Amino acid sequence: MRLLPGWLQHYRRADLRDDALAGTITAILLVPQALAYALLAGLPPEVGLYASVLPPLIYALMGSSRTLAVGPVAVAAVMVASAxxxxxxxxxxxxxxxxxxxxxxxxxxxxxxxxxRLGWLSYFVSHPVLSGFSTAAAITIIGTQIPALTGVSGDRHAAFFGFMVDIFPRLTGTSAVVAIAACATLGLLLVGRYRLSAWLSALGLSASRSTLAVRMMPLVIVVLALALSAHFDGAQYVAIVGDIPQGLPQLSISFLWLDGWTGLIGSALLIAIIGYVESLSVARILAIRRRERVDPDQELLALGATNIGASLCGGMPVAGGFSRSMVNFDAGARTQLAAIITAAWVALAAFALTDALAPLPKLVLAAIVVVAVTQLIDFKSIFSTWRYDRRDGIAQLGTIIGVLAFGIEPGLLIGMALAIGLYLQSTSDPHIAVVGQVPGTEHYRNIKRHQVSTWPALLLIRIDENIYFANAPAIESHLMDLVANTNELRNVVLVLSGVAKIDASGLEMLESISHGLKDAGVVLHLAEVKGPVMDHLATTSLLKTLTMARVHLSTQAAVDALTQKKPANA
Amino acid sequence: MRLLPGWLQHYRRADLRDDALAGTITAILLVPQALAYALLAGLPPEVGLYASVLPPLIYALMGSSRTLAVGPVAVAAVMVASAxxxxxxxxxxxxxxxxxxxxxxxxxxxxxxxxxRLGWLSYFVSHPVLSGFSTAAAITIIGTQIPALTGVSGDRHAAFFGFMVDIFPRLTGTSAVVAIAACATLGLLLVGRYRLSAWLSALGLSASRSTLAVRMMPLVIVVLALALSAHFDGAQYVAIVGDIPQGLPQLSISFLWLDGWTGLIGSALLIAIIGYVESLSVARILAIRRRERVDPDQELLALGATNIGASLCGGMPVAGGFSRSMVNFDAGARTQLAAIITAAWVALAAFALTDALAPLPKLVLAAIVVVAVTQLIDFKSIFSTWRYDRRDGIAQLGTIIGVLAFGIEPGLLIGMALAIGLYLQSTSDPHIAVVGQVPGTEHYRNIKRHQVSTWPALLLIRIDENIYFANAPAIESHLMDLVANTNELRNVVLVLSGVAKIDASGLEMLESISHGLKDAGVVLHLAEVKGPVMDHLATTSLLKTLTMARVHLSTQAAVDALTQKKPANA
Known part of the structure; x- marks a missing residue:
């Protein structure tokens, strides 16, 4: 851990204007989103504001990304709600x-x-599972916003499918005012996000100005809704945000005296992993664009401290959000100073704007959430993943169906278990090739794919996978089958160029094969053993006491040694 | 599935005598052991006899091993007791x-x-976990026999540690007669197993005769105990086996009307896996000795049918036992006819010997169990596993401690989870080597281990692991670090000789690196891509649309192509 963040040690005055502008734009967008995500998490709206002040300040001092924007995010919010x-x-x-x-x-x-240094734990959320989880979480989130958008309440304990089955028949109970307001808000937001930019460009507006206009749409809608609600006394027709306490709360640890908090440990672990994985992938995408580096271990520390900070200032779990970071980056942020300026604006809003926000209809915030999470839905990835790798596809679909049928956490766990199980299954029956010499070269290739030379008394077998407990029995069967049909055979060379690890089960299997072959008058050799595997085997008796005559540096060396001289037992 | 087993189709009359003798010897040993294992499972003693008749007959017709002896086994019995x-x-x-x-x-x-064809599921019990599980199960079994050996009852719901803490202080309540009888029986059995053979050899007896004498010891002790118990009315002092129903029960499915049987599904799955893994490894050990083959899939079907048979004939879960199979094999069994003869003898015993067995003290059976399972305890393997592979060692120790502290099933699950988790962890930070040319050859080796030539504008990086979700982030970090420090760099070649699989997460990572390098003016190439990986990548856009100029057959081909011509952007 460093005392001062890198961006601050070498701050360039030229970046100040960019950071100030970006920080301001991001703040304008963040205020309604922060309120909306707090409501999504089932918490009072001001909690979203609190989580948008101290946490980004901590991240700015500790994080390794220069442009990641930290605060309440949709997926973490729905996980909080579910927990x-x-x-x-x-x-x-x-x-x-x-x-x-x-x-x-x-x-x-x-x-x-x-x-x-346990950052690798987060690797176990594979890309397809994360993508499926985001899609399914977004769909779930849209479902959770239906009550706020329609005034019809649903079964809060059900997962998406059950929730929809429960609420769908009752949607006819929506009042006309609510239905019109919700449709209008959603329509304006959707048009703003997906069509406005093209229209403005067609009208001759420059790209940067039309982008700015698009970004301002949620703010315009919030202001419009506030004006309408104040004028027509919106509280008569729709649920409004209502009184928000003014200012920021003092740091407090009084929540520590909550009984039963241990029941939250599992959920907190999942929120931590998903928040970290999401933050890191956003940070990486941004860093690559400017050829900066992100330090995964430093990110763990920074996001850890940031979340602890969020808990002390009355906030909610935070992460580096995709949309807020993209806004920040696109608005021209150069360093974390932009995040600090954003935080200052949000703090100002918490002091000055809470009264003004009180008449805001909650359905506007719900619509903002719905439109914000539509970008998380990625059905295309389902098809491309399925086409590329059936196992990844199954894990992704399993995650989506799991989340929609059983809920956020069970679905995520189902997906992770599927990904791990299917990967292990894929290594449990490894590719094993009999190889021969590409004539005139020192290259050895699969006899089924290439025109190669072979020798009757010599079998060259390449194993394309680590040899470990989950595949040792399958490898043993394969090898025994290959050896069984060859009467002239005197030497077998295992080419281990694709083997990075041999565990204790693998070692026992090799010893048993070596013994078995010896009884059949065949000598087992190893070739192209990688350095780390060799170091490992050197500690065992396999190399010394068994019949493995030699370990050959290359396949060619093995062939030279075994085809020039007659085997002893020929 | 075949209509007639291989051994029967080609039965050689010469084998008949061997089979008959081996079947008879095995039966003599099996009768007391069958009673003992039924008691160990918490069932009436005759259940062990029932499980020793029909099941071996079914296995004889369906199994692929010629000498595996199927029946009640200690580990499955204690798992039944625990369930x-x-x-x-x-x-x-x-x-x-x-x-x-x-x-x-x-x-x-x-x-x-x-x-x-899901036999690979059983591979997930690694050798170290199985060995640790056997050791811990044996220790647990010895603990469960203490009440029968001492007459002091313990807390049946506790795992080994808790059980010992509970029962130990109360062992002083053992009566003198019981203590002397237990010590004498255990002492005789232990001497019989571990010392008698050496003594008889020293007296000049031939090896085969002294082995036979050793094998007869349990029978001798049973007969002796029966005589003593009948003469002194043993039931006054110790618990005796008591009345055993005469004969064999009719096939029955009345047990199917048991309520709550679904609660046994998880335990049954574990018993199935452990029974299968144990049977298969015993069958393999025996098959290798006579150069026979065992078919893992056929074994699944055979053991499945065998256990279903056991359930219909009033038996208990069965497996191929190590000790019974070794006895059968050592006694000279050539085919499954020996098992059929054994079953016939056991059936005869069920009809003719049940009255004679009634006065047998249960402590004799308990002592037979204790001495039988001592051979499962293998502390040496703990040290050798730990020395060879720290991860395997942790999984093995975890299994042992898990079984002793939390019980049979939790311990097994802990061990399996540890083995899988630690293997995945080991692949999550793979070995990545920068390689160079061994001068004058076409071999490329790690620059840290060998004297090799390199080129300033060309980096050859060998990845020694499948590229998949759990290590894609680490590989990306490593590659970025390697690339970051080299200004003159123009081409990077990833040597994929050690990569048998690239999943969707790995593909995304490669695409992102390729894009990132392109921005930095560096071209990414692949070399030595294995056939199956190439087939897989060919379905993606990576090879077509990205900046990867070429996929080279060999590292040498890549070097030739990239060092002769200047890169376009030099």
Whole structure:
């Protein structure tokens, strides 16, 4: 850990204007989104503001990304909602304390992983699973916004499928005012995000100006809705945000005295992993664009401290969000100073704008959430993943169906288990090729794919996978089958160019094969053993006491040695 | 599935005498062991006899091993006991029906795995975990025999550690007669197994005769105990076997009407896996000795049918046992006819010997169990595994401690999870070597281990692991670090000789690196791509649209192509 972040040590005055502008633009967008994500998490709206002030300041000092924007994000918010559903069961003060515990615990996990260098744990969320999870979480989130958009309440304990089956027949109970307001808001936001830019360009507006206009759409809609709601007394027709406490809360640890917080540990772990994976992938995408580097271990520490900070300032679990980071980056942010300026604006809003925001209809915030998460839905990736790798496709589909049928956390766990199980299954029956010499060269290739020379008394077998417990039995069967049909055989060479590891089960298997072949008058050799595998085998008796006559540097060396001289038992 | 087993189609009359003798010897040993293992499983003693008649007959017709002896085994018995503990909670008729369900379900699982070719599922019990599990199960079994050996009852619900803490202080309550009888029986059996053979050899007896004498020891002790117990009315002092129903039960499916049997599914799956893994490894050891072959898929079907048979004939889950198979093999069995003869003798015993066995003290059977399982305890393997592979060592120790501290099933699951988790962890940070040319050859080796030539504008990087979700982030970091420090660099060649698989996450990573390098003016190439990986990549856009100029057959071809012509952007 460094005392001062890199961007601050070498701050260039030229970047100041860019950072200030980007920080301001991001703040304008963030305020309504922060309120919306807090509501999505089932928390009072101001919690989203609190989580947007201190956490980005901590990240700015500790994070290794120069442009990642940290704060409440949609997926973490819905995970919080799902974790608190059972835990708080409608008790709002218990939900709030639970959210603080979730932030503290997930921050603690990240810090611990960073200190113990356990960042690799997060690798076990594969790309397809993460992508499927984001898609399914987004669909779930859209479902959760239906009550706010229609005024019809649904079964909060059900996963998406059950929720839809429950609420769908009752949507006819929506009042006309609510239906029109919701459709208008959603329509304007969707047009703003997906069509406005093209229209403005067609009207001759420059790309940067039309982008700015598009970005401002949510703000325009919020202001419009506030004006309408204030003028027509919106609270008569729709649920409004209502009173928001002014200012920022003091740092507090009073939530620590919550009973039953241990029941949140599992959820906090999942939130930590997903938040970290999402943050890191966003940070990487941004870093590559400017040829900067992101340090995965430093990110663990930074996001850990950031979440602990969120818990102390009355916030909710935070992460580096895709949309907020893209806005920040596109608005021209050069360093984390932009995030600090954003945080200052949000703090100002918490002091000055809370009264003004009170009449805002909640359905506007719900519509903002719905439109924000549509970009997480990626059906194309399902098809491309399925085409490229059937196993990845199954894991991705399993995640999506799991989330929609059983809920956020079970779905994620199902997906991770599927990905791991299917990968292991794929290594359990490895590719094993009999190889021969490409004539006139020292190259050896699969006899089934290339025109190569072979020798009757010599079998060259290449194993294309680590030899370990999950495939040792299959490899043994394959080898025995290959050896069984060859009467003239005197020497077998295992070409281990594709083997990076031989575990204890693999070693036992090799010893048993070596013994078995010896009884059949065949000598087992190894070739192209990688350095680390050789170091490992050198500690065993396999190389010394068994019949493996030699370990050959290359396949060619093995062939030279074994075809020139007659084997002893010929 | 074949109509007639191979051994029967080509039966050689010369084998008949060997088979008859071996079958008879094995039967003599099996009768007391069968009673003992049934008691170990918490079932009436006759259940062990029933499980030793029909099941071996079915296996003889379906199994692919010529000498595997199938019947009740110690580890499966203790797993049955552990599963029925909660389930039956002391209700003996419920326990019996539960044991039949366990046999039916585990037989069903094995049959299903065989039909679906899911035998690889059993590979996930690694050698170290299986060895640790056997050791810990044996220790647990010895603990469970203490009440029978001392007359002091213990906390049946506790795992080994808790059980010992509970029972140890109360062992002083053992009566003198019981203590002397237990010590004498154990002492005689231990001497018989571990010392007698050496003594008899020293007296000049031939090896085969002294082996036979050793094998007869348990029978001698049983006869002796029966005589003593009948003469002194043993039931006054010790628990005796008591009345055993005469004959064999009719085939029955009345146990199917047991409520709550679904609670046994998980246990049945574990019993099926462990029974299969144990049977297969014993069958393999025997097959190798006579250069026979075992068919893993056929074994699934055979053991599945065998267990279903066990459930219908009032038996308990069965497997191919190590000790019974070794006895059978050493006694000279040539084919499964020996097993059929054994079964016939056991059936005869069930009809003729049940009255004679009634006065047998249970402590004799307990002592037979204790001495039989001592051979499963293998502490040496703990040290050798630990020395060879730290991860395997942790999994093995974890299994042992898990079984002793938490019980049979949790311990096994802990061990399997540890083995899988640690293997994945080991692949999550793969070995990546920068390679150079061994001068004057076409071989390329790690620059850190060998004297090799390199080129300033060309970096050859060999990745020694499949590229998949759990290591894609680490590989990306490594590659970026390697590339970051080289200004003159124009071409990077990834040598994929050690890569058998690139999943969707790996593909995305390669695409992102290729894009990133392109921005930095560096071209990414692939070399030595294996056939299956190439087939896989060919379906993607990576090879077509990205900046990867070429896929080179060999590293040498890549070097030739990239060092002769200047790169375009030099």
């Amino acid at each position: 608190l559903q059972q835990f708080a069961d409608g008790d709002s003060s218990r939900a709030l304390a639970g959210a603080l515990w979730l932030a503290l615990l997930s921050g603690g996990f990240l810090l611990l992983f960073g200190l113990l | 029925l503990q909660q389930f039956a909670d002391g209700d003996s008729s419920r326990a019996l029906a539960g044991a039949l369900w366990l046999a039916l379900l585990s037989g069903g699982f094995l049959l299903l795995f065989g039909l679906l």
